[in-house]
Amino acid sequence: MQKKGRSRQRQHVPQCRLALRFSPRFATPLFAFFMSAVxxxxxxxxxxxxxxxxxxxxxxxxxxxxxxxWALALPIAISVAPLIRSIVA
Incomplete structure (x- = not known):
């Protein structure tokens, strides 16, 4: 008899081959940089x-x-990102 719900098998999630890996300590400024630019x-x-x-x-x-x-948005995003992250986390 099979249980209802999720199966225990891991699903394969394809990854982009060109994905860049950055150090976690750069996560906040890089997120603010790219998000404010876009x-x-x-x-x-x-x-x-x-x-x-x-x-x-x-x-x-x-x-x-x-x-x-962007000259206005980037410093605002860098300074406000930790506050927003603490609110939503």
């Missing part, structure tokens, strides 16, 4: 497209807004 790129891109459109000057306008936004 979020700033997306948000500044959407707001720039809304403001100036997707014309010929979009890339220049987006790049300048991204740099300004």
């Amino acid at each position: 979020m700033t790129a997306i948000i500044s891109g959407i707001l720039t497209a809304y403001d100036v459109g997707l014309g010929s000057n979009f890339i220049g306008a987006w790049a300048s807004r991204f740099v300004l936004g």
Whole structure:
């Protein structure tokens, strides 16, 4: 008779062959670096497209807004990440 629920066999989870391994002590600053970069790129891109459109000057306008936004977002993310981690952990 088989028990209900999960089977005891381990499932194989495929791993990316190009995965980079970093020391755990760099987890907070690296997470803040990449998360702030991605979020700033997306948000500044959407707001720039809304403001100036997707014309010929979009890339220049987006790049300048991204740099300004990321200059603000990165230190905020680094300083707030430990607090947020303690709240959700």
